Amino acid sequence: MKLGRLNHVGVATPSIEASIAFYRDVMGATKIHDPFDLPAQGVKVCFVDTPNTQIELIEPLGESSPIHGFLAKNPAGGQHHLCYEVPDIHAAKAWFEAKGAKVLGEPRIGAHGTPIFFVHPKDMGGVLTEIMESPKGDAGH
Ligand SMILES: CC[C@@H](C(=O)O)C(=O)SCCNC(=O)CCNC(=O)[C@H](O)C(C)(C)COP(=O)(O)OP(=O)(O)OC[C@H]1O[C@@H](n2cnc3c(N)ncnc32)[C@H](O)[C@@H]1OP(=O)(O)O
């Protein structure tokens, strides 16, 4: 597998509205997308565009949100995951499993409408890593 483009940096926040104000007023972001709920992933999401990638703001949605534990340890929020693009999600899953890394569940549809999976931070140098299939027609690198 070849390392693909960095698609986004996931940032967990207790308040997407407060984080939007921060990225707009302090960081000077000029393109902030409308937030939306993603119940299947247990998060509310908002993308902030930068010239070369996106910040993905995520706020817990529902009691079983996968980011509850992270925010319990980091109540003010913080950098949560990095997401890289790959051309073929199933080939990428097989690659990480063959390397002995713990893939968390089966591929599912993520916020960009393409399949994603996560690899456990303990096997990824301490970084929760999201692998995302590139949108069709996009090589991802
Ligand atoms: C918007 C949709 C989608 C997209 O399309 O982009 C998303 O990005 S959704 C993002 C949210 N979804 C997920 O994170 C799903 C995958 N995550 C998980 O399955 C769990 O969060 C986890 C990674 C298995 C952690 O589980 P949790 O129960 O919260 O924590 P533990 O206490 O069991 O943690 C074990 C261990 O790992 C450390 N940890 C936890 N989270 C992170 C993190 N984000 N980055 C780095 N390290 C993390 C945690 O500190 C524990 O370490 P020790 O205490 O040393 O054991």
Ligand SMILES: [Co+2]
């Ligand atoms: Co993400």
